[in-house]
Amino acid sequence: MIHPTALIDPEARLADDVEVGPFTVIGPDVEIGAGSRIGPHVVIKGPTVLGARTRIFQFASVGEDCQDKKYAGEPTRLVMGDDNVIREGATLHRGTVQDRGETLIGSRNLFMAYVHVGHDCVIGNDCIFANQVTLAGHVSMGDFVIIGGLSAIHQFCRFGDHAMAGGGSIITKDTPAYVMINGNPAQAHGLNLVGLKRRGFSKEAIRALSEAYKLVYRQGLTTEQALAQIRARFSLPETERFAASIEASTRGIIR
Structure with missing residues (x-):
């Protein structure tokens, strides 16, 4: 279940059936729930909590120190629910003491290749982030949000439930629930009726x-x-x- 080349800190807490691929590094203060599968060349740093049936693909970085220059090594956290999928090269950072002290992610979310989730983001359940979506720090997402590929979201922006952004959107303001946006700068284009x-x-x-x-x-x-x-x-x-x-x-x- 755990490849012999994986490096797992003795203080990490992994459920008995967690699979870990070759050359993956899991640090102390990391907790991984039952049924999870961690691919090769993944780095997970704590304090981080990953729920049951988490799936992480190669070269992802989860729970790393944030990129905020005010961050000074405080023990902030990343907490994720169950059934999340993190694809290749994605980066999910922990929080800062200037905010809630944790990045909080719900369940059943899909983070496609090279998605970035900045410090102190709050993400609900059943969201989809297409390839290379970038969330700056302090972004808040409701449930069932869909963000098209190559979109960038300014810090402190909020997305309501069932909102959707088309690919390549540059988002600097808040998106109400159920609304569909697109463009640079993003503009509203009606309700997310299909969703x-x-x-x-x-x-x-x-x-x-x-x-x-x-x-x-x-x-x-x-x-x-x-x-x-x-x-x-x-x-x-x-x-x-x-x-x-x-x-x-x-x-x-x-x-």
Whole structure:
């Protein structure tokens, strides 16, 4: 299960059935859950917690010191849930004491080749990051977010649930839940309708979200006016999530 050329620190805690490939290095304060498979030439540095059935491909670097110049060796963490897939060359960094002190990642996420996740990012569940997506520090992602390849996301940006960015997007503001963006600089291009239909959203919810989107993006209203009208006209959890994701913005939403 563990290749003889792998270097595993005695203080690392691996479940009994974890597989480790050749020339992989696993440091102290690393915990890896049951059913995980770590490929060859992987480096995992702690403090890092990887959940059950984690799959890491060759040359990935997980839990390394962050690239923030303020970082001075503090024992910050990377914590990941279950069933995450980390493809070739991806880099996932730990947090900083200037923020929450940890990078936090949920479950069932796919990090394709050469994705970078910066320090203190918070990522939900069931997200997909295509090849060479770059997340700067302090980025926040909801659930079911999809980011197209070669996209770059500015620090402190937020993505709501079910939002989507097309490939090559340059993202410097916040993206509300359910919204699809694209471009350099990124602009809103409607709702992520294909994603919503695939995930079983009702026709009533999609129709209400479409009307809510128009109030924010098409009627010339201020954000406050649009949110007031959304809440006056709709009482669905989906429209409330859309409104709440706009209210939570600290950088302004992508238009």
